[in-house]
Amino acid sequence: MSKILEMNKVSLSFGKERVLKNINLSVESGEIFGLLGPSGAGKTTLVKIIVGIIEADKGLVMLQGKKMPSLALMKSIGYMSQSDALYQELSAKENLDFFATLYGLKKKKREKVINKAADIVNLSEELNKEVRHYSGGMKRRLSLAASLMHTPRLLILDEPTVGIDPVLRQSIWEEFRKLKENGVTIIVTTHVMDEADKCDRLAMLREGSVIACDTPDNLKAEQHVESIEEAFLAYGGGFQ
Ligand SMILES: Nc1ncnc2c1ncn2[C@@H]1O[C@H](COP(=O)(O)OP(=O)(O)OP(=O)(O)O)[C@@H](O)[C@H]1O
Numbered sequence: 001m002s003k004i005l006e007m008n009k010v011s012l013s014f015g016k017e018r019v020l021k022n023i024n025l026s027v028e029s030g031e032i033f034g035l036l037g038p039s040g041a042g043k044t045t046l047v048k049i050i051v052g053i054i055e056a057d058k059g060l061v062m063l064q065g066k067k068m069p070s071l072a073l074m075k076s077i078g079y080m081s082q083s084d085a086l087y088q089e090l091s092a093k094e095n096l097d098f099f100a101t102l103y104g105l106k107k108k109k110r111e112k113v114i115n116k117a118a119d120i121v122n123l124s125e126e127l128n129k130e131v132r133h134y135s136g137g138m139k140r141r142l143s144l145a146a147s148l149m150h151t152p153r154l155l156i157l158d159e160p161t162v163g164i165d166p167v168l169r170q171s172i173w174e175e176f177r178k179l180k181e182n183g184v185t186i187i188v189t190t191h192v193m194d195e196a197d198k199c200d201r202l203a204m205l206r207e208g209s210v211i212a213c214d215t216p217d218n219l220k221a222e223q224h225v226e227s228i229e230e231a232f233l234a235y236g237g238g239f240q
Pocket residue numbers: 014019037038039040041042043044045046082191
């Protein structure tokens with residue numbers, strides 16, 4: 001396996017607050033890599049640095065062997081942010097068509113990928129509804145569908161399943177595994193323990209620092225515990 005992402009001594013402050021402290025991380029090509037931590041730990045900030053939306057104060061971020069931020073590389077990343085960037089007045093289908101056009105897909109192909117993405121997130125029957133009439137969970141699912149349409153090599157998902165019920169969450173994770181089988185690397189933030197357990201490897205974040213990073217099984221074994229939650233606490237983490 002080759003490394004798709006390497007972060008070396010990455011730090012960032014907002015004013016006087018040190019939000020990320022000396023982060024060293026590497027992600028292998030083709031793995032599902034989780035970022036686990038409580039609210040405010042710095043997950044979203046870290047993800048925004050990886051995507052290239054914000055730049056670190058210090059340290060090096062290399063994506064596919066190139067220094068980030070890089071406009072060219074940003075195009076090969078599928079990114080689902082925590083806040084849904086959707087057009088409320090348009091239907092779900094029109095929203096997906098807009099994003100598919102941005103990705104440069106031709107009309108015939110757009111129709112196909114829209115239907116497939118909608119099916120994955122179980123929104124096929126609701127595609128003609130205006131987004132302003134969607135529930136919070138439906139909006140999350142639609143955002144996820146939008147990020148899946150152009151089958152990027154790297155998919156970065158910031159809390160993709162918040163507000164999504166457990167049954168659909170399972171099927172979305174099955175889809176993540178299928179994408180992985182097709183060679184897609186997935187970086188996913190979460191504070192849900194059972195999701196963290198499904199990742200190939202996991203970095204535990206607390207107050208802007210990585211407190212542990214390994215496979216879920218190794219993290220549990222090292223602390224002689226049965227669950228990721230217990231492991232997180234044992235490594236010095238804490239959830240409010
Ligand atoms: N633009 C900003 N300006 C100032 N402070 C910020 C900004 N963005 C984030 N922060 C601060 O950085 C810290 C980390 O925030 P971040 O959103 O990365 O955490 P998180 O782990 O993603 O949390 P959550 O799970 O709640 O989304 C917080 O203390 C937050 O208040």
